[in-house]
Amino acid sequence: MAFDFSGQTVLVTGASRGIGEQIARDVADGGGTLLVTSTEASHKLEDRFGVATHHFPIDFRHEADTQHFLAELRAMDRVDVCINNAGVARHKLMEDTTVEDWDDTATVNVKVPYLITQAVAEPMKRHEYGRIVNIASIWGHMTKPTRSAYTAAKHGIRGVTVGTAIELAPFNILVNTVSPGFTRTDMFKKNYSPAEQTQAASRVPLKRLAEPQEISVAVLFLASKLNTYITGQSLLVDGGYSIG
Ligand SMILES: NC(=O)c1ccc[n+]([C@@H]2O[C@H](COP(=O)([O-])OP(=O)(O)OC[C@H]3O[C@@H](n4cnc5c(N)ncnc54)[C@H](OP(=O)(O)O)[C@@H]3O)[C@@H](O)[C@H]2O)c1
Structure with missing residues (x-):
């Protein structure tokens, strides 16, 4: 099922792989124009999705590049939809977490999404639509050992959602969170050994991992014109893990 994004400009951060790449593909199927980010210019995302695509190669840990990107977003004629997807997860015990781990996790998962929201709010307000x-993540609703920095960041982004949703609602800009469970991507494969992957899947009530498409469909419903009255919410897409 393709949601209709024809005539809309859709920003997807972290669109080079995993969940973000799937979201960008599904937006393209729906006829949207894409603005996408990844860290490497060599990813050649302009040619990947089969629709008009502008690729911003930026590592969000780099302040000057990020500020340049934000200025470009503010000046855009239109940005109808923004998916703050780019993220980093380092599974480390609190005692092993460095200041650099903390800064990178907080910057990519919370700080830059907040700054992007500030920037895209300008064109969205001009069109009274966004x-x-x-x-x-599930780890923004619950936690376990080795997740302290990531859990703090993912709780933080849920705070960004409600804090910005309340201010942007008068402009018909709806802001929501999607919290995925274990999803078959590079991030998951990097952080979980094959044995841990099997164990994680067995603990999900649905007894399997999520595929990126199953996250994308929830994201794109909330991002679509079909969503007219849901704002400030967090939707867990986790196969029932958080209720088990
Ligand atoms: N997979 C899961 O099980 C899972 C579960 C819950 C939540 N999530 C969340 O879902 C989102 C997508 O995760 P994923 O599994 O698809 O991850 P992924 O496969 O590791 O992809 C991460 C994306 O973020 C980009 N990114 C990473 N570091 C960045 C930085 N410093 N600056 C700018 N962009 C950066 C990457 O770009 P490059 O390719 O250029 O590095 C890539 O496009 C993340 O927010 C993650 O926390 C994932």
């Missing part, structure tokens, strides 16, 4: 979806 849909923003922030990607959190």
Whole structure:
């Protein structure tokens, strides 16, 4: 099922792989124009999705590049939809977490999505229309050892959602969170050994991992014109993990 994004300009951060790449593909299927980010210019995302695509190669840890990107966003004629998807997860015990780990996790998962929201709010307000979806995690609702910095960041992005949703609602800009569970992407494969992957899947009530498409469909419903009255919410897409 393709949601209709024809005539809309859709920003997807972290669109080079995983969940973000799937979201960008699904937006393209729906006829949207894409603005996408990844860290490498060599990703050649302009040619990947089969629709008009502008690729911003930026590492959000780099302040000057990020500020340049934000200025470009503010000046855009239109940005109808923004998906703050780019994220980093380092599974480390609190005692092993460095200041650099903390800064990178907080910057990419919370600070830059907040700054992007400030920037895209300008063109969205001019058109009195906007849909923003922030990607959190089950670890923004619950936690376990080795997740302290990531859990803090993902709780933080849920705070960004509600804090900005309340201010942007009068402009018909709806802001929501999607919190994925274990999803088959590079991030998951990097952080979980094959044995841990099997164990994680067995603990999900649905007894399997999520595929990126199953996250994308929830994100794109909230980001679509079909969503007219949901704002400030967090939707867990986790196969029932958080209720088990
Ligand atoms: N997979 C899961 O099980 C899972 C579960 C819950 C939540 N999530 C969340 O879902 C989102 C997508 O995760 P994923 O699994 O698709 O991850 P992924 O496969 O690791 O992809 C991460 C994306 O973020 C970009 N990114 C990473 N570091 C960046 C930085 N410093 N600056 C700018 N962009 C950066 C990457 O760009 P490059 O390719 O250029 O590095 C890539 O496009 C994240 O917010 C993650 O926390 C994932």
